[in-house]
Structures are given as C-alpha cells and as structure tokens.
Amino acid sequence: MFYCLGIMLTFSFVNSAVLNGTCPFVTPRELDLKELDGKWYIAAVVSDMEIQGDCAMVLFNHKSDNTTNDSISWISNNTITYYNGSVELTVDSNTTGDLLMVTYTDQRTEIYSFLDVEYEHYAVLFACYNNDDGMSSTYELWKLTRTPHTKDDDAFKLDRAVANYSLQDAPFIHFNNTENSCKISGGTYLNPSSFIMASAAAVSLFRRFY
DSSP states (O other): OOOOSSOOOOOOOOOOEEESSSOOOOOOOOOOHHHHOEEEEEEEEEOSSOOOSEEEEEEEEEOTTSOEEEEEEEEETTEEEEEEEEEEEEEOTTSSOEEEEEEETTSOEEEEEEEEEETTTEEEEEEEEEOTTSSOEEEEEEEEESSSSOOHHHHHHHHHHHHTTTOTTOOOEEOOOOTTTTBOGGGOBOOGGGGOOSOGGGOOOOSOOO
16 A cells, blocks of 8 residues: 655646637647656646646656657555556648657557657647537647756746647646655655556556546
C-alpha cells in the first residue's frame, strides 16, 4: 500500500471542454520522439481523464528499438494511479507538422497536436473532435513542464501558445507538483518509469488519453 508523508491532498476532477464551433485549424509542430523522452510534470490540464490528487506526471520512454512508451501517473488517496500506452508519430495531412498518436492497453487511441514545445522546458498538447451536431466540438489541453514549478518565462510561453488558438479561457485544473507531494511510502520519490510494463496485458485501462 502506498502512502504520502506529511501532505494534505487537494483533489481535482478534470473535464474536457466544449467549443461553440468546430475544431480550430491547428498548425502542429514537428516532433522528435527522442527529445520528448523523459519525465514531464502536468502543470495544468483540460481533459476527461479522472485525474484526482497531486504530483501528476507523464513519462515518455524512448527505447533502443526506436519505439516509445508512455505512462501517466498521479497520487491520490494514498494510492498511485497510472495509465500506460505506446506512442507513434503520424504526419498531419494538412500541414508539415507531426501528430502524436497514443494507443493505450485498452486499445483506445488519442491523437494530439503540439501547439508548442521546447524539449528542455515545456510542451502544450491539444486534441479536438467535432461533435455530432456539427456546430460544436470537444477538446483537451495539456500543459507540461520539465520542472515541478512552472518558471515564469515558461508560463508565459505556455499561455501564448494557448491564446494563439483563442483557448485562453479554457477551464484548466492545476496540480500541486512539489517534492513533498511526490513522495510516497518511506519518502520514496514517485518515478513513473517503474510503471511502464513490458506486456500490454499487464494493466487494464478504461479510457482514452492524453
């Protein structure tokens, strides 16, 4: 059983957001999966994933066979929750940019555009789907940073990337990513790389990503 030491958890429930209109035309960035490798903190998110708690992270694990896995994790109610999946790049047919296709072990797939990325500092992911009514759309936004605390300069660039698509009023949920909130039993620091499993059958997921 995992437990947190000396912290009070603040619970967050996140929801995807609805646009009064169809999905905006996005010009995604070109991507390098090797540069994306490593740990990212989720600074803020708009998504229907049921992330509740603190110390929310995403880990991209680029392997020697040129494949990439990812793991999303967070601490809540003295328990670590996580989703695992595999990552591929696909070309956006409308631009010269790349799309990030994530397939989780429940075979659900999400496709993300990077609105902006500086691999050593921050990234902004965006996904959008037009609704059946033809007049609205549902979207997700993820602000990722390499450090637990978002630096002022990075925060400005994250906000600018979102505002470029008139999404600055998105109902973001922010997370308390600190050294203390990321400690689990025995003071061990949460390392999401330990949750990437060799077999897709090792974990059962119940939603689509990130």
